[in-house]
Amino acid sequence: MKIFSGNSNKPLAEKIASFLSLPLIRASFKTFPDKEIFVEIFDDLKGEDIFLIQSTSFPVNDNFMELVITLNTIKQCSPRSITAVIPYYGYARQDRHTTPQSSIASELTARLLQVTGVNRIITVDLHTPQIKKYFTLPVDNLSMTTLFCEDILASYPLENLLIVSPDAGGHERAQVLAHHLNVKAITLHKARDEITGTCNMQFKTSVIDQNCIIIDDIVDTGETLCKAAEFLMQKGAKSVNAYCTHRILSGTSLEKIALSPLQEVVFTDSIFSSISRKGCTKLRQLSIAPLLAKTIRSYA
Ligand code: R5P
Numbered sequence: 001m002k003i004f005s006g007n008s009n010k011p012l013a014e015k016i017a018s019f020l021s022l023p024l025i026r027a028s029f030k031t032f033p034d035k036e037i038f039v040e041i042f043d044d045l046k047g048e049d050i051f052l053i054q055s056t057s058f059p060v061n062d063n064f065m066e067l068v069i070t071l072n073t074i075k076q077c078s079p080r081s082i083t084a085v086i087p088y089y090g091y092a093r094q095d096r097h098t099t100p101q102s103s104i105a106s107e108l109t110a111r112l113l114q115v116t117g118v119n120r121i122i123t124v125d126l127h128t129p130q131i132k133k134y135f136t137l138p139v140d141n142l143s144m145t146t147l148f149c150e151d152i153l154a155s156y157p158l159e160n161l162l163i164v165s166p167d168a169g170g171h172e173r174a175q176v177l178a179h180h181l182n183v184k185a186i187t188l189h190k191a192r193d194e195i196t197g198t199c200n201m202q203f204k205t206s207v208i209d210q211n212c213i214i215i216d217d218i219v220d221t222g223e224t225l226c227k228a229a230e231f232l233m234q235k236g237a238k239s240v241n242a243y244c245t246h247r248i249l250s251g252t253s254l255e256k257i258a259l260s261p262l263q264e265v266v267f268t269d270s271i272f273s274s275i276s277r278k279g280c281t282k283l284r285q286l287s288i289a290p291l292l293a294k295t296i297r298s299y300a
């Protein structure tokens with residue numbers, strides 16, 4: 001078994017390799033002046049099981065091209081098997097036509113990945129689990145429920161605890177987490193203005209005096225999370241915290257979180273973030289390295 005790190009999330013790959021007591025494969029990545037990507041591998045991969053760690057996060061297109069070029073380069077080295085470990089799977093939000101002539105990039109990225117010769121995908125909290133249907137190879141979609149559940153139990157009292165999905169897409173995720181914690185879950189109705197991107201929330205049942213925990217897969221602009229937190233506080237909630245798997249955190253999301261009524265937002269390290277917290281002291285990180293290392297070991 002050998003571990004290979006792409007460039008999108010080296011700290012996570014190093015942690016995984018350290019849990020498995022394995023060195024990272026030696027390779028060089030170069031970009032031509034026009035940004036074309038060139039990969040060269042220095043280790044012998046013949047007959048080995050190779051696990052390439054690469055999130056397709058910002059800059060999504062560069063990281064995706066690096067992923068497929070590296071997978072294809074690995075294939076040419078005659079390994080026994082290749083697994084792409086994609087902790088954050090970009091383009092998962094384009095899972096269906098939103099208008100009759102719009103793109104479904106999830107389907108295309110699945111096909112592009114498969115022509116590289118990869119044998120299996122391991123990923124985390126896919127935005128829509130149904131996109132697995134675009135692959136003809138096994139896709140192991142790891143859920144954050146257990147990790148979040150353990151952390152909630154260690155960090156918050158269960159009394160008056162309410163799990164909240166900020167939109168219909170996250171309904172099942174919230175229900176499963178609430179079931180594990182033996183507490184209630186609600187799903188807000190979110191309407192997003194297509195032009196401005198701003199969100200409006202609605203929900204009729206009372207949240208008065210509830211300690212709300214919002215659960216979501218992605219925080220991108222922070223609009224969904226912060227509007228949901230404001231809405232819950234306006235409706236009488238006692239406190240609002242959040243657990244979100246993938247921190248895209250683009251634009252002014254950090255400022256929005258800092259100004260919001262959210263007390264704490266817990267993310268994972270599925271996406272590497274070098275962004276300074278700009279005065280936002282509300283963020284905490286849980287590492288998915290132990291879970292990914294355990295999963296990788298189970299396939300070796
Ligand atoms: C939506 O379906 C997702 O689960 C997230 O709620 C959404 O992608 C978050 O985006 P933003 O932070 O831009 O509101």
